[in-house]
Amino acid sequence: MTASGKLWLSSDGQRLNLDTQGHTREFAALWLRERAPDSATLDPRTGQRLIEAAELPLDLTLESAELAGEHVALRFSDGHATDFPLEALVEASTEIATSVPGRTLWDASLAEPPRADFAAARQDDAALLDMLENLHRFGFVLVSGVPTEEDGMQTLIDRIGPLRRTNWGGIADVKSVANAYDLTMTQRGLEPHTDNPYRDPIPGYIWLHCLTNAADGGDNTLVDGYQAALTLKARDPEAFDCLTRVAPGFLYHDDTTRLEGEGPLIELDSHGRLARVRFNNRTERVDALSADELERYYAARRAFYHLITSDELTVHLKLDPGQMLIMDNYRLLHGRRAYQLAGGVRHLRQGYVDRDSTTSRRLVLRRQLSGQPSQEASA
Template structure:
């Protein structure tokens, strides 16, 4: 271990690995009983008492632990595994970007019997993280059975549409989804400050024709744009666009970029694409924005980027609303579709509990 006045470098013998830390960060993250409350899993240390010039006057390694004695006499002990984990960004499963019909071979329906076991829930969550969607089959075509499946994975996200919702053609809400018209690929809730993370669908019954679902991997489309026109990609990542939802007694608005990256990285975290809900608010650099938006829209609507299939009773489809766009063909007759939203925070919480994100 080496140190200067502000930083410490920990060299791990035998593995050729070096970890560098700010000394004040180490002191702030002391896990002794005076600095950390193990009952609540919260820190107890007062940040105003931390000296930016703190230093360790003595240290030693023993049994995969680093022991430090600070200049003021305080002692700290750190597991090397803890230091390694928190010296890097959170580790996520590597996403697999797909194009159109490729999704068919990636997404295997998981039976309800398997999903009712922890292993099946882990498989569904992992598929959502990696592929952006998952399917649970063999579910009774009722609202209550669908709700049970969703809540086994994560709590339902309540919005102005309720918790569990049923979509028909009644225009109960002022939304195109409540019609029989075709709907182009889009993501939901762009007018919310925190759009739903997952969108869940279950077609209970359809007596009629049409209504095929269209799914598009928005991340794949964004990467295609980035490779062919990096300036347009940068424009959509840097221009904040307003979306809104209007009905009697409700007026939601939210602003954000079409393409948003995970904090501290260049990794794409969210695509917010919904031309139905964009407000008339003038965006900055409007000409460049519209040029970039047209190019992304053309990619998203390319036939080779679309996966089209018919939702069948018994199949509950989980979609990552921050990545995969959904749409549908127009339909005739009577169709009963139920579903719900799940917040991204709740889904990621479950993924961490399942050790899929570390």
Template sequence: MGNVMIEAGGAYLALETGMGRQRFHAVWLRDNAWDAETRAPGNGQRLIALRDISPDIRIEAAEIAGTDLNVTFAPECKTISYDLNWLEVHAYDRPTLTETGWTAPGIEVWDGRLMANVPVANFGAVSGNVEAKRDWLAKVARYGFGKLTGGPVTPGALFKVVELFGYVRETNYGRHFEVRTEVNPTNLAYTGLGLQAHTDNPYRDPVPTVQVLYCLESSAAGGENMVVDGFAAALRLREENPDWFDVLTKYCARFEYAGEKGVRLRSRRPMIELSPDGELIAVRFNNRSAAAITDVPFDDMATYYAAYRRLGEIIDDPAMEVTFRLNPGECFIVDNTRVLHARKGYSGSGTRWLQGCYADKDGLLSTLAALEHRMPEAAE
């Protein structure tokens, strides 16, 4: 059942249940009411603004009734019911996290040992079965990447992959780009050279948050794809040397691209990005697109470069990588704010043709959340 107590003259209440003691401010409760006058019944959007809530709001009465908490507010003289389970899920009276670099629930960092359990699904299955799509998208959200097999071997098939969860993000490269050897290429991705693990387009702000690479031809020797968990690399750096981790989160790097006429892209962001409360939210790492670093004070520059070098060494460590070969009709998708991807060098004999495009993670996470809401028994 539980108990509820009004405290501080009604400024907040304390709710005691089997899950412990939680406090909720009057203004927070009123702002998060779900009655029909506060929220639109169809979409749940607020019908009032904060200015419509009295700055003198207080809790006049509160009681538990079954699975609900009924709260009466003054000076409105309005009583609103709150679901106790909803309050438990959204409770904010908890210890503050003090360690920087924590990751959100549902994120699982990994290294090369994930090779035995690469998140993979069949294109036909995820296209025709909502449970299969939900399970695959859940793995992509957890690990930051996923592979699809059994897709059509036709140009533009990558768009069907994006349609599973969202929309193509068009850039100066177009709706998609070709990855195969070219003469006088505008980008090193179009050569047979091996590429260091990197995140794409760090010179954009915001970066494309999802990338899809789809294989159409693959008879050249080599060219295997690799992925590295940038979050795992950043956390390994933090374990080895907290000061080096801190310097890469404290100062901005600069990135730029000017390989085409009329295009000059620039960004200024940390290589390891944290939210204000210390959550690890993004990694940007791409030495090919790195500009001169000018935002680090002289006294910290040597430390910054030592940290930058070590992060690169960790990323290059074979123990961190998952490697796989893409055959025609196969593709992989990466969270471009977290997972770095790379390619081993390939020979000039035979052919290697991939098509790539960008999309955005909000669409993927929205699709996943809608599927999980529809089927709450979603697989872990």
């Protein structure tokens, strides 16, 4: 970026106006002061604020502002002076037009799943970053070359973050067993769903590792929940709106555990962008809302269900031994076809890794491999 712009202060000094490329942005003096990118305001190592922002005077003003090369030099009425990178100010005030920034939407026409090699990702930071970037962009990645041992995925998990332990333990079996504690442990087909919406926090990423898969059936189905949500918004805006407003509950219980959560099937962030999808017919419990509201909700849920079970949006694949799916549980809906054990065995292992450690690893690797300063890494 070149410094082809101009600055001016409001008459009371409480606003900075920045004009670049014909677009004017306005910044509050208080915002600029508490976000000042200098070592007196932010800890250089962690980026944590060293001042108490709530104690800054509400009548704080800017005494001067000057465009100096690629930086904006500011002096405040409390005597503090700082330099802002011009690019940082432009980025901070630029609205993101897309509902899914940084993501690639897909449907049944996806020609090739994003792939990664287990050994490469475990040994090489660039390969690990490529795997994590694909996971972020597409919502899933197919990893090959995983050791066909019960905890074969563990060494790659250790490269990213701690394994999330639940009431089911750490890495758990996914195979047909007697007295199953969850429907995944049966031979029935599973409708598209997200995992564990009754937990707080909901597990961020699902790691599904195939040890053997010689049973008849049991193919995995994958649906991009963001694509489904935006397709619903385009075709039935009222249904989309309903599923962002109504927040059903979700319940799981057994002899030793009771877990409850709630949230809309389509969740937006504070900017109106897609944040996550939930769909879990097995555990959903919608409240006894008014009859009119329930009528709208049931119709909207049905419309969404028809999309996520449609051939239009569904990708099919069958895991081979030594392959593993890593799936974004805030975005991806996954299921499977029913399977029969006669003459074959289907044994998968599953674990969870949370979003914070996964996102942190991706952003830190991106910064380290690009040589960016830590504060410039972004999602």
